[in-house]
Amino acid sequence: MSKKQFNEEQKKAIKAGDGPVMVMAGPGSGKTLVITYRVRWLIQQRKIHPSHILVITFTRAAAVEMKRRFLALNGTESTPVTFGTLHSVFFMILRHAYHYHAGQIIQEETRRQYVRKCIESLELEMEDEKEFITGIIGEISYLKGEMLSLEYFHSNYCSDEMFAKIFREYETRLRQDGLIDFDDILVFCCELLEKRPDILAMWQDKFRYILIDEFQDINKVQYRIVKMLAEKRRNLFVVGDDDQSIYRFRGARPEIMLGFEKDYPDVYKVVLGINYRCSAQIVEGARNLIEKNHKRFPKDLESYRGKKEPIQFETFDSGFDESIKIAEKIREFHKNGIALEDMAVIFRTRNQPRQLIARLMEQNISFTMQDVIPNMFQHWIARDLIAYMQLAGGDRSRKLVFQVMNRPKRYFSRQMFPDPQVDFGMLRQETFGRPWLYQYVDS
Numbered sequence: 001m002s003k004k005q006f007n008e009e010q011k012k013a014i015k016a017g018d019g020p021v022m023v024m025a026g027p028g029s030g031k032t033l034v035i036t037y038r039v040r041w042l043i044q045q046r047k048i049h050p051s052h053i054l055v056i057t058f059t060r061a062a063a064v065e066m067k068r069r070f071l072a073l074n075g076t077e078s079t080p081v082t083f084g085t086l087h088s089v090f091f092m093i094l095r096h097a098y099h100y101h102a103g104q105i106i107q108e109e110t111r112r113q114y115v116r117k118c119i120e121s122l123e124l125e126m127e128d129e130k131e132f133i134t135g136i137i138g139e140i141s142y143l144k145g146e147m148l149s150l151e152y153f154h155s156n157y158c159s160d161e162m163f164a165k166i167f168r169e170y171e172t173r174l175r176q177d178g179l180i181d182f183d184d185i186l187v188f189c190c191e192l193l194e195k196r197p198d199i200l201a202m203w204q205d206k207f208r209y210i211l212i213d214e215f216q217d218i219n220k221v222q223y224r225i226v227k228m229l230a231e232k233r234r235n236l237f238v239v240g241d242d243d244q245s246i247y248r249f250r251g252a253r254p255e256i257m258l259g260f261e262k263d264y265p266d267v268y269k270v271v272l273g274i275n276y277r278c279s280a281q282i283v284e285g286a287r288n289l290i291e292k293n294h295k296r297f298p299k300d301l302e303s304y305r306g307k308k309e310p311i312q313f314e315t316f317d318s319g320f321d322e323s324i325k326i327a328e329k330i331r332e333f334h335k336n337g338i339a340l341e342d343m344a345v346i347f348r349t350r351n352q353p354r355q356l357i358a359r360l361m362e363q364n365i366s367f368t369m370q371d372v373i374p375n376m377f378q379h380w381i382a383r384d385l386i387a388y389m390q391l392a393g394g395d396r397s398r399k400l401v402f403q404v405m406n407r408p409k410r411y412f413s414r415q416m417f418p419d420p421q422v423d424f425g426m427l428r429q430e431t432f433g434r435p436w437l438y439q440y441v442d443s
Helices: 006-016 031-043 060-074 086-098 108-121 131-143 160-176 182-195 197-206 221-229 254-258 281-292 319-335 355-360 380-390 398-404 422-430
Strands: 021-025 052-056 082-085 209-212 236-240 268-272
Touching: 006 031, 021 031, 021 160, 031 052, 031 060, 031 160, 031 209, 031 236, 052 060, 052 086, 052 268, 060 160, 086 182, 086 221, 108 131, 108 281, 131 160, 131 182, 131 380, 160 221, 160 319, 182 197, 182 221, 209 221, 221 236, 254 380, 380 398
Parallel strands: 021 236, 021 268, 052 082, 052 209, 209 236
Antiparallel strands: none
């Protein structure tokens, strides 16, 4: 599709008037093109000053790419238009109000260390520390992102009481060190704008036109802030596809997009239904599958490219059989003149490619990996087995003992091991009068 030739729906979106606009953009429908040309149209045709326009994306890479394409479109090297992620925009607001600086945002590894220290102080034992910490951090983010009360939150990784203790201690450590996490950026910004109408009015006057990409991935507190910023003029232009929302586990709420019309009854709706990326067979197959979901906006999707190769669907009794078939198809395609670098194998999880990798190596088929395959020796079961073998081999470091002392449960506490090296002979003496512990020293 030429950048100068738009279909009718794209034209409607680009030239939509003031007020709330919702663009339902199917995959490959040119939504980035629409957003960049919409910004240019506002500047050139509506005479809106670029500094009054805010474009929000969900990743930094997307914001950089959106800005790059807009600059290329206008043949300039800089622009007063604000391009940024939700977090970067909200942090900018906090920085002006509270003088925060980037160094106060806690890094992910430091955040994990904070949670680990909280767990150690509570002498909480778990089978897989890495997975447990990841889960707890995710729940902390969810709690903040949904602005839920700790009193009514139920954890999937530990008791509610234990989660509350971890959460409170984690928050205490953050404040003592003068740090905030990415979720605090959202919560603090929301509280600031709600409590300070003068500050809110200033930013409302700054951002008179707000455009949001990937709107289906917005969460509750993010939407709350955006609504406040757009409340005065209501020039909110949202682009997304409820069918493409895959981040519910991170707090995304596609129902916000589904309910957008309730918040803005006068919303102007546009559907970008022409896919410029995929063949008709792929679009039709995707449509037939997606239509099984009844909680969605109805859309008529069609392909611009017409019919190509049909979709082939096969099932297998095992992953081994599947990997053999995929390797055979690769060899067949290559024999028919298709270059190996023009083929791709997509997996649902990172662990799945193991068997295929073995088949490709056996048959001397060259390949590259986009992701690193997880090392099975990093799994908690493998790590525990290795720790037991190291202890059996004579290693008496306290770190190893901590790792396996209660796997299975033996009722040992960390306070029983004050020294960096564990003396099991001394431990026997100390537990001799406590048979429920003594019996586990050598087991």
